[in-house]
């Protein structure tokens with residue numbers, strides 16, 4: 020479907036999309052479970068090259084590599100407008116950057132709501148997943164000790180993130196008597212499994 024080219028409003032940028040994230044909200048939308056009016060565009064997160072600046076944008080310039088949120092759910096298109104964006108670090112490609120916005124924002128919000136700070140011991144249930152693995156890393160940046168649950172196959176991955184891995188139980192959590200027990204006192208607990 021051909022749509023008119025979008026243009027950025029104040030504080031927004033338009034990018035030529037190089038990669039777009041595919042998220043839970045996308046398959047829910049495709050199954051008609053949300054935003055049911057037609058026509059629809061897809062995708063809330065994208066990475067690309069800035070090609071137009073909205074009024075008062077000074078933090079990035081035309082030609083910069085950026086990633087962020089497409090508020091109008093139009094990330095899976097040739098051109099999209101981002102309302103919240105930041106430069107892509109040199110170590111990241113477009114595809115990796117496009118996969119980050121929703122998961123990392125969700126993780127950061129969860130840690131904010133829990134009030135995670137230096138010295139805390141945090142249990143992250145679902146630490147091997149998209150949101151969980153972001154939450155692990157962001158909690159560690161805040162100076163917390165992190166214990167993370169995942170399936171047995173993810174133990175090495177969890178350890179590589181710096182968390183202390185334990186297996187989750189059959190009953191969605193660490194309360195199962197078959198689970199490993201994390202050592203020490205846990206004072207924050209994020210619940211992230213699907």
Ligand SMILES: NC(=O)c1ccc[n+]([C@@H]2O[C@H](COP(=O)([O-])OP(=O)(O)OC[C@H]3O[C@@H](n4cnc5c(N)ncnc54)[C@H](OP(=O)(O)O)[C@@H]3O)[C@@H](O)[C@H]2O)c1
Pocket residue numbers: 042043121122123125144145146147148149150151168169170171173187188189190191192211212213
């Ligand atoms: N991804 C996003 O951008 C996003 C944004 C907003 C909200 N959310 C919500 O956040 C939650 C997590 O999403 P996600 O994208 O991170 O999902 P995901 O990547 O599929 O990760 C799911 C996590 O749950 C774990 N898990 C699976 N079965 C479990 C069980 N029986 N007991 C305990 N843990 C179990 C998985 O462990 P193993 O893989 O090791 O089995 C994995 O760590 C979902 O509710 C999602 O709707 C996600």
